[in-house]
Amino acid sequence: MATVNNWIDHLTAASKAEGGAAGPIFPGAGSEGILVIILVIIWIGWTVISSRQESDKLEKLARRKPSSNAWKSNITDG
Amino acid sequence: MTSQIDALQTIFTEFYYWITVVLMFLIHVGFCMYEVGASRYKHHQHTLMKNTMLIPLVTVTWFLFGWWIYWAFPTGPGLAPSIMTESTGLVLGGGFGANDLANPTNEFMAITLNDHIMGVFWAAFLLFSWTAASIVSGAVIERITTFAFGILAIAIGSVFWSIDAAWGWHFDGWMLKILGYHDAYASGVIHAVAGGFALGVLAVLGPRIGKFSSSGEPRNIGPRNPWLVTVGLFLIYTGFWGFYAACNVPIYDLGPEYGMEGVTFFTATNIYYTPTTLSGITMNFLMSLSGGLLAGYVISKGDPFWTYSSGLAGIICASAGNDLYHPIQSLIIGMIGVVIAYKLHYWVERKFKIDDAVGAVAVHGYAGFAGLVICGFVLNGYPSSGYSVGAMWDGSTYAAINPLGMFIGALIMFFVLGMIPGWIIAKVLNGMGKLRIPREVELAGLDYQIMEEAKEDEKAVASSSS
Numbered sequence: 001m002a003t004v005n006n007w008i009d010h011l012t013a014a015s016k017a018e019g020g021a022a023g024p025i026f027p028g029a030g031s032e033g034i035l036v037i038i039l040v041i042i043w044i045g046w047t048v049i050s051s052r053q054e055s056d057k058l059e060k061l062a063r064r065k066p067s068s069n070a071w072k073s074n075i076t077d078g
Numbered sequence: 079m080t081s082q083i084d085a086l087q088t089i090f091t092e093f094y095y096w097i098t099v100v101l102m103f104l105i106h107v108g109f110c111m112y113e114v115g116a117s118r119y120k121h122h123q124h125t126l127m128k129n130t131m132l133i134p135l136v137t138v139t140w141f142l143f144g145w146w147i148y149w150a151f152p153t154g155p156g157l158a159p160s161i162m163t164e165s166t167g168l169v170l171g172g173g174f175g176a177n178d179l180a181n182p183t184n185e186f187m188a189i190t191l192n193d194h195i196m197g198v199f200w201a202a203f204l205l206f207s208w209t210a211a212s213i214v215s216g217a218v219i220e221r222i223t224t225f226a227f228g229i230l231a232i233a234i235g236s237v238f239w240s241i242d243a244a245w246g247w248h249f250d251g252w253m254l255k256i257l258g259y260h261d262a263y264a265s266g267v268i269h270a271v272a273g274g275f276a277l278g279v280l281a282v283l284g285p286r287i288g289k290f291s292s293s294g295e296p297r298n299i300g301p302r303n304p305w306l307v308t309v310g311l312f313l314i315y316t317g318f319w320g321f322y323a324a325c326n327v328p329i330y331d332l333g334p335e336y337g338m339e340g341v342t343f344f345t346a347t348n349i350y351y352t353p354t355t356l357s358g359i360t361m362n363f364l365m366s367l368s369g370g371l372l373a374g375y376v377i378s379k380g381d382p383f384w385t386y387s388s389g390l391a392g393i394i395c396a397s398a399g400n401d402l403y404h405p406i407q408s409l410i411i412g413m414i415g416v417v418i419a420y421k422l423h424y425w426v427e428r429k430f431k432i433d434d435a436v437g438a439v440a441v442h443g444y445a446g447f448a449g450l451v452i453c454g455f456v457l458n459g460y461p462s463s464g465y466s467v468g469a470m471w472d473g474s475t476y477a478a479i480n481p482l483g484m485f486i487g488a489l490i491m492f493f494v495l496g497m498i499p500g501w502i503i504a505k506v507l508n509g510m511g512k513l514r515i516p517r518e519v520e521l522a523g524l525d526y527q528i529m530e531e532a533k534e535d536e537k538a539v540a541s542s543s544s
Binding site: 026055065 | 119120135138139141142182183184185187188189190191192223224225228512515516517518519521522523525526527529530532533536
């Protein structure tokens with residue numbers, strides 16, 4: 001995974017390259033496409049799971065039908 | 079960075095934008111406090127959570143496609159010729175426009191020693207995205223589902239504001255070239271678009287239960303914690319400093335950029351590469367804030383909620399031209415924006431039964447719209463872009479700032495990219511039954527279950543003998 005194993009070697013080689021390019025230094029450089037796909041899966045997955053959780057919660061509470069002042073009996077004061 | 083002066087300029091610019099990002103974070107802290115203060119006790123925690131979760135949702139999507147949209151669509155596409163050609167030396171990446179540069183798989187979208195600017199610039203724009211979504215968040219409190227708000231936050235934060243920034247903020251933007259659009263500190267590209275989007279959503283979402291009497295008379299549901307609202311708005315003012323700074327290029331030599339032979343002219347510029355000074359915009363920021371507060375205090379007869387919000391509306395209204403206005407012009411424009419926003423808020427509320435819980439549509443939308451229109455008159459004739467002159471000039475036309483172009487620009491921001499998309503997306507979500515929470519939950523309070531669990535926890539702890 002390591003893109004850089006020796007900073008002196010890396011920066012020396014980079015400074016000799018055209019434009020002094022030192023390039024990416026994150027682990028697994030070149031795997032950016034896979035990382036982006038993983039991020040899309042995390043985003044969509046989170047949306048689906050959290051949406052289901054919210055719908056369940058709202059449905060359960062709606063079935064109980066607490067009165068509009070019932071919350072006052074739940075106030076905690078320490 | 080081949081020379082010490084290049085290195086100094088690059089590292090200074092990197093650090094400058096980094097500071098703006100930290101300052102702008104305070105806007106979001108302020109929005110969270112403000113919304114919680116404005117909401118009723120039984121909805122506090124849900125209100126806070128909704129506004130908090132827009133941070134990861136907009137950030138992830140901004141990384142995936144929001145930033146890419148900004149770089150990909152400045153010319154419409156096809157509405158105006160691009161200056162990003164070989165002859166101007168502005169080709170930043172291959173493919174479609176410069177979109178390769180902001181492609182999430184590009185090496186510049188990560189730590190690379192070849193670049194010191196992309197990440198902080200990406201982040202500065204991202205903080206604008208959060209703000210756009212957070213403006214909508216306040217308007218819809220106490221009755222929207224977190225799921226629906228998440229979708230809407232992504233739509234305004236990572237799609238529609240990004241399109242408007244490409245059109246009206248990017249140096250290659252077609253609105254600059256054709257309309258002479260000028261919006262230095264985002265009266266339109268952030269505030270009018272987000273306010274319009276919020277209005278579109280509210281038209282579908284409907285008012286909170288009890289907001290209107292059976293005869294249609296609006297009832298006031300005032301802020302439950304005025305102190306939190308006050309501190310929240312002061313934090314938004316503070317974050318706004320970062321917002322202003324982030325809209326500038328801190329140091330630039332305009333001599334060679336404008337093709338002025340032998341001339342060196344270092345200055346700060348606005349986002350269009352026309353000169354301004356941090357010193358001058360600091361005065362204008364404070365004077366427009368003051369104008370807003372003065373007008374808000376009088377027109378609301380000393381109402382604290384409206385007075386504080388009017389300070390913000392004053393800045394927003396003057397922002398389009400605050401790179402060039404005289405401080406007293408800024409103050410007067412701020413005052414005019416507040417009067418328009420306040421009057422329109424109550425007219426729309428009565429006429430269309432729109433329940434804008436925090437006045438977001440008024441403060442951001444109406445004041446932003448008015449600011450663009452006023453800017454068209456006051457700055458009539460100024461160049462809209464630094465790219466209309468000198469070395470970057472390739473023959474394509476950049477219109478000068480003018481009243482008609484700015485008015486059309488305001489319509490595009492508020493209605494075309496704001497209200498209409500907001501209304502359509504909210505309609506779709508409503509059709510799926512996902513937009514609004516059940517009536518029983520709204521009455522009981524979104525925090526009912528959390529509060530009940532907290533009470534049980536407290537009972538258990540209180541009854542414990544050890």
